[in-house]
Amino acid sequence: xxxxxxxxxxxxxxxxxxxxxxxxxxxxxxxxxxxxxxxxxxxxxxxxxxxxxxxxxxxxxxxxxxxxxxxxxxxxxxxxxxxxxxxxxxxxxxxxxxxxxxxxxxxxxxxxxxxxxxxxxxxxxxxxxxxxxxxxxxxxxxxxxxxxxxxxxxxxxxxxxxxxxxxxxxxxxxxxxxxxxxxxxxxxxxxxxxxxxxxxxxxxxxxxxxxxxxxxxxxxxxxxxxxxxxxxxxxxxxxxxxxxxxxxxxxxxxxxxxxxxxxxxxxxxxxxxxxxxxxxxxxxxxxxxxxxxxxxxxxxxxxxxxxxxxxxxxxxxxxxxxx
Amino acid sequence: xxxxxxxxxxxxxxxxxxxxxxxxxxxxxxxxxxxxxxxxxxxxxxxxxxxxxxxxxxxxxxxxxxxxxxxxxxxxxxxxxxxxxxxxxxxxxxxxxxxxxxxxxxxxxxxxxxxxxxxxxxxxxxxxxxxxxxxxxxxxxxxxxxxxxxxxxxxxxxxxxxxxxxxxxxxxxxxxxxxxxxxxxxxxxxxxxxxxxxxxxxxxxxxxxxxxxxxxxxxxxxxxxxxxxxxxxxxxxxxxxxxx
Numbered sequence: 244x245x246x247x248x249x250x251x252x253x254x255x256x257x258x259x260x261x262x263x264x265x266x267x268x269x270x271x272x273x274x275x276x277x278x279x280x281x282x283x284x285x286x287x288x289x290x291x292x293x294x295x296x297x298x299x300x301x302x303x304x305x306x307x308x309x310x311x312x313x314x315x316x317x318x319x320x321x322x323x324x325x326x327x328x329x330x331x332x333x334x335x336x337x338x339x340x341x342x343x344x345x346x347x348x349x350x351x352x353x354x355x356x357x358x359x360x361x362x363x364x365x366x367x368x369x370x371x372x373x374x375x376x377x378x379x380x381x382x383x384x385x386x387x388x389x390x391x392x393x394x395x396x397x398x399x400x401x402x403x404x405x406x407x408x409x410x411x412x413x414x415x416x417x418x419x420x421x422x423x424x425x426x427x428x429x430x431x432x433x434x435x436x437x438x439x440x441x442x443x444x445x446x447x448x449x450x451x452x453x454x455x456x457x458x459x460x461x462x463x464x465x466x467x468x469x470x471x472x473x474x475x476x477x478x479x480x481x482x483x484x485x486x487x488x489x490x491x492x493x494x495x496x497x498x499x500x501x502x503x504x505x506x507x508x509x510x511x512x513x514x515x516x517x518x519x520x521x522x523x524x525x526x527x528x529x530x531x532x533x534x535x536x537x538x539x540x541x542x543x544x545x546x547x548x549x550x551x552x553x554x555x556x557x558x559x560x561x562x563x564x565x566x
Numbered sequence: 567x568x569x570x571x572x573x574x575x576x577x578x579x580x581x582x583x584x585x586x587x588x589x590x591x592x593x594x595x596x597x598x599x600x601x602x603x604x605x606x607x608x609x610x611x612x613x614x615x616x617x618x619x620x621x622x623x624x625x626x627x628x629x630x631x632x633x634x635x636x637x638x639x640x641x642x643x644x645x646x647x648x649x650x651x652x653x654x655x656x657x658x659x660x661x662x663x664x665x666x667x668x669x670x671x672x673x674x675x676x677x678x679x680x681x682x683x684x685x686x687x688x689x690x691x692x693x694x695x696x697x698x699x700x701x702x703x704x705x706x707x708x709x710x711x712x713x714x715x716x717x718x719x720x721x722x723x724x725x726x727x728x729x730x731x732x733x734x735x736x737x738x739x740x741x742x743x744x745x746x747x748x749x750x751x752x753x754x755x756x757x758x759x760x761x762x763x764x765x766x767x768x769x770x771x772x773x774x775x776x777x778x779x780x781x782x783x784x785x786x787x788x789x790x791x792x793x794x795x796x797x798x799x800x801x802x803x804x805x806x807x808x809x810x
Contacts, residue, residue, distance in 0.1 A: 296652075297649055297653050317655045327653070331645055331650055332647060332650065333580065336580065336583070340579070348656060
C-alpha cells in the first residue's frame with residue numbers, strides 16, 4: 244500500500260547570503276527508499292536536518308505523517324529515526340548505556356527496553372563492543388551505534404545521512420541488506436556519495452545541486468540518461484575493426500562507434516545507440532551476416548557516475564556560492 | 567517530567583564515568599575546607615558557627631561552578647551530539663532543565679559532603695543549626711544562579727575555554743555588584759535608581775542575608791528568578807543557534 248509519509252512543500256533554507264536549500268517539493272510514500280544524491284554542499288544534509296526537526300526552514304515546510312515539522316516538532320521526532328552526518332554520539336558512554344538512554348527517551352522501560360536494545364544490537368552486530376565507551380570504537384562500529392540508535396523504536400520513517408560511510412565492503416553490504424529488509428513498511432531517505440548504493444537499495448533517486456532539485460526518478464531512469472545506456476561493447480580482432488565499422492554503417496539506430504581499448508591484437512568497440520534504444524539484436528544480426536568472428540559482446544547499462552557528473556556539472560548557475 | 571528525569575540521569579551518570587566528578591569533588595572539598603581554617607580563623611574566632619565557612623562560598627563558586635557549567639552545551643555542540651539530543655522527542659525546555667538539574671544536583675552532592683564541618687561545630691560548641699541550614703540553602707541557591715549563568719553562556723559557543731572565561735567574568739560582576747568598588751563607579755554619574763538596581767543584583771548582599779539566618783522571601787525570589795531568567799535565555803539561545 245502506498246501511503247504518503249513525508250511531504251516537502253517549498254522547503255527552503257537560507258544561511259545568511261547562502262541559499263542552502265531552494266524551494267524543494269516532493270513526497271515520499273511508505274515502502275520507498277529514496278536516495279539523496281548531490282555534490283558536497285548541495286544541501287542534502289540541510290534538507291535532512293530540517294526533516295528531522297534539528298533546524299527550522301526559512302520558508303516552506305515539510306510534513307511527516309501529517310505533522311508539520313515546525314508546528315509539531317515533538318510529534319514529528321517521535322516518528323523519525325535519524326542518523327546525523329558523521330554519526331555523533333555521547334562518546335564517553337558505553338554503547339549499551341547510550342542505547343539505553345535513547346530507548347528511555349523513546350518511551351521504553353524495563354523488559355521492553357531490554358528487548359529493543361537486544362533486537363537492534365543483533366540487527367547491526369554490536370554485541371562484541373556493547374560494554375566499550377563509544378569514543379574508543381572504530382569508525383565502522385560508531386556508525387553502527389548510530390544506526391542502532393535510529394532504529395530502536397522501529398520508526399515509520401528513517402532518515403540516514405550517509406549510513407555506510409566508513410564501513411568496509413562487507414559491512415556496507417550488511418547495512419544495505421538491512422535497509423532493504425526494513426523498507427517494506429517504512430519510508431526511508433538515505434544520502435550517499437556511492438552511486439552503486441543507489442542502484443543496490445533505492446527505489447527512487449533524487450539529485451540536488453546548489454540546493455535545487457534537479458532529477459527525481461528511479462535509478463533506471465537515471466541510468467537511461469547515460470549516453471552509454473544500452474550501448475553494445477564488442478571485442479574483435481584488430482584486423483576486423485574496419486569490417487565491423489563498415490557493417491554497422493547502414494544501421495539507423497547506431498549513433499556512433501568508439502574504440503575504447505586496443506591490446507594484444509584485439510580492439511574493444513563501444514557502439515552507442517540513438518535514444519538509448521536496444522540495438523544489441525540488430526548489431527548481432529549484422530555481425531553474424533558478415534561472418535565477423537566476435538571475441539566478446541555485452542550490453543552496457545551506462546554508469547550513474549557519468550550521469551551524476553553530467554547533471555550536476557552542467558547545471559552550475561553563475562554567481563551562486565557552492566560552499 | 568519524565569524526559570527531564572531521563573536527561574538529568576544521563577548527565578549525572580556522565581559525570582561519574584569520567585574522572586571529572588571525582589576531581590571536582592576532591593578539589594571543592596579541599597578548598598572549601600581550607601579557606602575557613604587558614605584564612606577565616608575558624609578556630610580562633612571563638613564562635614560556634616559556620617559563618618567563616620559560608621563566607622568563602624561565593625568566591626569558590628565563582629571559579630568552580632563555571633567549570634562545571636562550561637561543558638553543558640559547548641561540548642554537545644563540539645561533538646555534534648546536540649544533533650542527536652535535539653532530534654529526540656524532547657523539547658528544548660526539557661533538555662535545558664534536565665542538564666541544569668543534573669549539574670545543580672551534582673554541586674549539591676559536593677556541597678552536602680561538607681557535612682563534617684557541621685558535625686565539627688556541633689561537637690565543639692552549641693551552634694544555631696537553623697542558621698546553618700539557612701546557610702546551606704543560600705549557598706545551594708547561589709550555586710544554582712551561578713550555574714544558570716554558566717549554562718546559558720556555554721550554549722553560545724563550541725569552545726569550552728571561552729565559555730569558562732566569559733561565565734567567570736559575568737559571575738564576577740554579579741557577585742561584586744554590591745561592593746563599593748563597583749558601586750563607586752556608578753555613583754559618580756548614574757541616577758540613584760540605577761545604582762540601587764545594580765546593588766540589588768549583588769549575590770553577596772543576598773547571600774549574606776540568608777547566611778546570617780534571615781531567610782527573607784525577596785532573597786529567595788532573587789535567586790529563583792535569576793535562575794529562571796538565565797535558563798529562559800538559555801532555551802532561546804539553543805533554539806536559535808543549534809543548527810549553526
